Amino acid sequence: MIVGGDGYCGWASALHLSKLGYEVAIVDSLVRRLFDEQLGMYTLTPIASLQKRVKRWKEVSGKQLAVYIGDVCDFEFLEDAVRTFKPEAVVHFGEQRSAPYSMMDRNRAVFTQQNNVIGTMNIMFAIKEFLPECHLVKLGTMGEYGTPNIDIEEGFITITHNGRTDTLPYPKQASSFYHLSKVHDSHNIAFACKAWGMRATDLNQGVVYGVHTDETSLHEELINRLDYDAVFGTALNRFCVQAAVGHPLTIYGKGGQTRGYLDIRDTVRCIELAIANPAKLGEFRVFNQFTEQFSVNDLAKLVTRAGAKLGLEVKATNVPNPRVEAEEHYYNAKHTRLVELGLEPHLLSDALLDSLLNVAVQYADRVDMDQILPAVSWKKISSKPKTVVGTA
Numbered sequence: 001m002i003v004g005g006d007g008y009c010g011w012a013s014a015l016h017l018s019k020l021g022y023e024v025a026i027v028d029s030l031v032r033r034l035f036d037e038q039l040g041m042y043t044l045t046p047i048a049s050l051q052k053r054v055k056r057w058k059e060v061s062g063k064q065l066a067v068y069i070g071d072v073c074d075f076e077f078l079e080d081a082v083r084t085f086k087p088e089a090v091v092h093f094g095e096q097r098s099a100p101y102s103m104m105d106r107n108r109a110v111f112t113q114q115n116n117v118i119g120t121m122n123i124m125f126a127i128k129e130f131l132p133e134c135h136l137v138k139l140g141t142m143g144e145y146g147t148p149n150i151d152i153e154e155g156f157i158t159i160t161h162n163g164r165t166d167t168l169p170y171p172k173q174a175s176s177f178y179h180l181s182k183v184h185d186s187h188n189i190a191f192a193c194k195a196w197g198m199r200a201t202d203l204n205q206g207v208v209y210g211v212h213t214d215e216t217s218l219h220e221e222l223i224n225r226l227d228y229d230a231v232f233g234t235a236l237n238r239f240c241v242q243a244a245v246g247h248p249l250t251i252y253g254k255g256g257q258t259r260g261y262l263d264i265r266d267t268v269r270c271i272e273l274a275i276a277n278p279a280k281l282g283e284f285r286v287f288n289q290f291t292e293q294f295s296v297n298d299l300a301k302l303v304t305r306a307g308a309k310l311g312l313e314v315k316a317t318n319v320p321n322p323r324v325e326a327e328e329h330y331y332n333a334k335h336t337r338l339v340e341l342g343l344e345p346h347l348l349s350d351a352l353l354d355s356l357l358n359v360a361v362q363y364a365d366r367v368d369m370d371q372i373l374p375a376v377s378w379k380k381i382s383s384k385p386k387t388v389v390g391t392a
């Protein structure tokens, strides 16, 4: 059961697992499409409705995806979906996943934590009540850890303090109300594993880039979303679109912000590996799901070079950082556990950048230039609802 199966990571994962022969159900409230409508911003790639996507997948692959449209915060709806489909694993992508969105105003900060924390708790309770053997695979984020001045471990760290030693959850230093919602989820899930014997894998995912997977490229109507705006777009994807439309790459502050990144083709493989090798009953596992680290300046250089090869003149500009974050810092995060299970990373290559830039060029006329510059300020968040993003 893929919760959030109409979204960027969820759609690609649902098709990948379906192709592998898993029986797959998509659960989604379609709230992500509503955010787009409300904010007047749209994915670069024209995505079909979920119903059309599912129909097309059946025609292309011969495989049926079950669909449950509803909100996992609605326990009655979730109970019905879980009891009908009886999943062996629930992969939970179904959250509000933009840090800027969660920092727009009080309403959206509260919505983000309510939607994410309650949705996850409902899924935990549904598993406990109806399917206690079911494996919860939950998408967390590397952003839960922040940027400590020591190496980041995979979930846990062994500390000796005043002569005594223990292995403890790695400290969390989230930097937005969105990232904090993921921290709360992690704590709730760890507790449920201990208290109820639930099995769970928390995948602290890095920033995902790319658009095509083997399955989504089978037909135009299966194409995945690609966000380039300053609210939902993520670093490398945004830079490629900016390069394609001749907008200077928007480096926030000094650009030394370093994070873990991965190709969407590796996201789907990581989900496959997590499901095929489930946690034990009562076990709370944490995997850091990324393949390489880059600073924002590194990405700008890579996109500039790849753009030049395609004849694009790419410039970069340092814009005031709307976030509160370190702009020059130490960053070294472990990421061995998924590789031990068999992940063979698609490292960022010129070929991938070419293909991403080509997709961006193909759909360049869909770009709304007003959505590119950041307009959500961490410091200026107010209790008054904000209806237009471009008015920080």
Ligand SMILES: NC(=O)c1ccc[n+]([C@@H]2O[C@H](COP(=O)([O-])OP(=O)(O)OC[C@H]3O[C@@H](n4cnc5c(N)ncnc54)[C@H](O)[C@@H]3O)[C@@H](O)[C@H]2O)c1
Pocket: 003, 004, 005, 006, 007, 008, 009, 010, 027, 028, 029, 030, 031, 032, 033, 070, 071, 072, 073, 092, 093, 094, 095, 096, 097, 115, 119, 139, 140, 141, 142, 205, 206, 207, 208, 209, 234
């Ligand atoms: N995209 C990234 O770079 C990235 C990086 C790290 C972690 N993640 C995590 O991976 C997950 C998926 O991210 P994405 O980029 O695919 O996001 P997305 O916004 O494209 O997809 C999320 C989907 O979940 C659905 N959803 C949200 N709340 C729901 C609810 N209460 N009930 C049912 N459906 C709901 C939305 O409608 C949407 O289709 C998120 O949890 C996100 O935090 C993503």
